[in-house]
Amino acid sequence: MDMLNIALLLLVLLCLLLGSGLWIALALAGTGYVAMSLVNPTPGLFLASAYWESTGSWTLAALPMFIWMGEILFRTKLSEELFNGLAPWVRRIPGRLLHVNILACGIFGSVSGSSAATCATVSKIALPELKRRGYDERVAIGSLATAGTLGIMIPPSIIMVVYAVAAEVSIVRVFIAGMIPGALVMGLFSLYIIIWALLNPAKQPAAGPGMSLWAKLKQSAQLIPCILLIVTVMGSMFLGWTTATEAAAFGVLGSLVLAAVTRCLTWRSFVDSLAGATRLSCMIMFILAGAAFLTKAMALTGIPAALAAAVAAAELGPFAIIGILTVVYLILGTALDGVSMIVLTTSVVVPMVQLAGFDLVWFGIFIILLVEIAEISPPLGFNLFVMQTMTGKEQTEIAWAALPFFMMLVVTVVLITIFPGIVTWLPDYLLRQ
Template identity: 75%
Template sequence: MGTLELALALLAILCVLLAGGVWIAMALAITGYVAMLWASPTPGLNLATAFWGATGSWTLAALPMFVWMGEILFRTKLSEELFNGLSPWVRRIPGGLLHVNILACGIFGSVSGSSAATCATVSKIALPELTRRGYDVDTAVGSLATGGTLGILIPPSIIMVVYAVAAEVSIIRVFIAGCIPGLLVMALFSAYIVAWALLNPHKQPRPEPAMSLGAKLRQSLQLIPCALLIIGVIGTMIVGWATATEAAAFGVLGSLLLAALTGTLTWGNFIDSLTGATRLSCMIMFILAGAAYLTMAMAYTGIPAALAEGVTHLGLGPYGLIAVLTVVYVLLGTALDGVSMIVLTTSIVIPMVQKAGFDLVWFGIFIVLLVEIAEITPPVGFNLFVMQTMTGKDGMVVAKAALPFFLCLVVTIVLLTVFPALVTWLPDYLLSR
C-alpha cells in the first residue's frame, strides 16, 4: 500500500469512528494503532510511550491550572463586578452597553482562558440587563457569541497551551503574540457595533443619563480585582519571574483569594470549580494523549513528510497554502472542537508551514483565530450552543446574528497574513531585551 492509499484509509477509519460516536481521544488512538500496525512491529509499546509522554509534561501542568482559575471566576461575583465597572465608560458611545460585551469578554477571557466560560459568564450578566434596557436582542446575542471567542485569543488561553505543547514552541511567546491580535479583534467588533448603531438609530434605546467623572471612577473600582489578577498572571511571565505553569498556579491562588475577600467563595463553589476543572482537563489531556499516539504513528508511516512534499510540488506558494489551510480548518470547525482540530492536524500541518517559511508562533495565532471562527460555525459551534441555551433561540438564528462579527474575524486573519509583524513584533521585542 502506497503512502497516499494509507493516508486515505486512515482518514476513512477516523471519519467512520467519529461518525459512529466514538470518543475523539479513542478514535485518534485507534487510528494511530492501525497506522502503527502497518509501520512498526511494536504498536503497543509505542502506545504506552506516546500516552505517557503526552500527559507527563511539566509544561502541560499549566493547562488544568488555567482551567481551574476560569472555573473559580465563573462561579463567583468577580465577573459581575467586571461588567458593572466597564459600563459607565461606554454608555454614551453609539451602541452603548453593547460595547461592554466586547470589553468584558476581552478582560474576562484574559483570566479564564476558555471561550465557552467567557461566553456563558458574560452572557449571564449582560443579556438580562441589555434586554431590560431595550437593546436589539440579535445584535446583543451576536456580539456575545463572538465576543466569547476572545477567551481563547487573549492570553492566557487553554488553546494556546495546547498548540504550544503540540508544536513544541514557547508558551510564553505564544501568549504574548496573542495580545495585539486580541486587541485588533476587539477594535473591529466595536467598530462594527458603532457602524450598526449609526445605521440603525431606531433600534437603539434612549441615551443613558450622563454620569460625573467621580461617579464613573467610583463604579470602576470594581475592576480592580480582575485587573490585579491579569497583571499578576501575565506580568510575572513577561518579566521572567515565573514560567507559564507557575503563573497559572499563582492565578488560581489569586482568584481564590479575591473570591474569598469579596465574600463569594463558598465550599460549594470551591467543589464545583474543582470538579469542573478536573472534568475538562481530563478530557483535553485524553485527547492530547490520543493525538500524540497518532502523531507518532504518522511519523513512522512518513505521511506528514509526503504530504508536505506534495503540497510543495503543487506550487501554491505561502499565501496559497494559507488559503487552503483556512478552508480546511473552517470545514473541520463544522464538526470538531478547537482542541481536537489542533491536535488532529498539527503533525501533518507543521512540516508544511515550516517548509513554506512561516513562523510557528505566528501560525499558532493563525490557528487560534480559525478556532475562534469554528466556535461560531454551525453545526458544532460551542459558543452557538451556549447562546442557544442562554436565549432559547434556534442555533441558526444565533449563527445569523453572529455573521457580521464572523466577518470581522475573517478580516483579522487577512490583516495578520499580510502584516505578520502584528503577531511577531511584541514577543520579539519583549523577550529579546
C-alpha cells in the same frame, strides 16, 4: 502502496472511527495503532511511551491550572462587577452599553481562558440588563456570541497551551502573540457596533444622565481585583519571573483569594470548581495523549514528510497553502471542537507550514482565529449552543445575529495573513529584551 495512499486510508479509518461515535482520544489512538503496525511489530510499546511522555510534561501542568482558575472565577461575581465597572465609560460612544459586551468578554476571557465560560458568564449578566434598557436584542445576542470567543484569543488561553504543547513552541511566546490580534478583534467588533448605532439610532435607548469623573472612577473600582489578577498572571510571565506553569498556579491562588473576598468561595463552589477542572483537564489530556501516539506513528511511517514533499512538488505558493488550510479548518470546525481540531492536524500540518516558511507561533494564532470562527459556525458552533441555552432562540437565528461579527473575524484573519507582524512583532520585541 505509497505513502499518500496510506495517508488516505488512515484518514478514512479516522473518519469512520469518529463517525461511529467513538471517543476522539480512542479514535486517534486506534488510527495511530494501525499506522504503527505498518512499520513496527510491537506498536503497544510505543503507545505506552507516547501516553506517558505526552501527559507527564511539566509544561502541560499549566493546562489544568488555567482551567481551574477559570472554573473558580466562573463561580464569582466577576462578570457583574465587570459590567458595572465598564458601563460608565461607554455612555457617550454610539452603541453605548453594547460595547461593554466586547470589553467584558475580553477582560473575563483573559482570566477564564474558555470561550464557553466567557460567553455564558457575561451573557448571564449583560442580556437581561440590555433588554431592560431597550437595546436591540439581535445585536446584543450577536455581539455576545462572538465576543465570547475572545476567551480563547486573549491570553492566558487553554487552547493556546494545547497548541504550544502539540507544536512544541513556547507557551509564553504564543500568549504574547495573541495580545495584539485579540485587541484588533475587539476593536473591529466595537467599530461595527459604532457603525450600526449611527445607522440605526432608533434601535438604542437615549443616553443616560452624565456622570462626574469621580463617580466613574468610584464605580470602576470594581475592576481593580480583576485587573490585578491579570497583571500578576501575565506580567510575571512576560517579565520572565515565572514559567507559564508557575504563573498558572499563582492565578489559581489569586482566583481563590478573589472568590473569598467577594464571598463566593464556599466548600460547595470549591468542590464544583475542582470537579469541573478535573473533568475538562482529563478530557483534553486524554485527547492529547491519543494525538501524541498518532503523531509518533505518523513520524515513523514518514507520512508527514511525504505529504510535505507532495505539497512542495505541487509548487503551491505560501498563500495557496494557507488558503487550503483555511478551508480545511473551517470544514473541521463545523464538526469538531477547537482542541480536537488542533491535535488532529498538528502532526501533518506543521511540517507543511514550516516548509512554506511560516512562523509556527504566527500559525498558532491563525488557527485560533479559525477556531473562533468555528465557535460561531453552525451546526456545531459551541457558542451558538451556549446562546441558544441563554436565550431560548433557534440556533439559526443566533447565527444570523452573529454574522456581521463573524465577518470581523474573517477580516482579522486576512489582516494577519497579509501583515504577519501583527502577530510576531510583540513577542519578538519583548522576548529579545
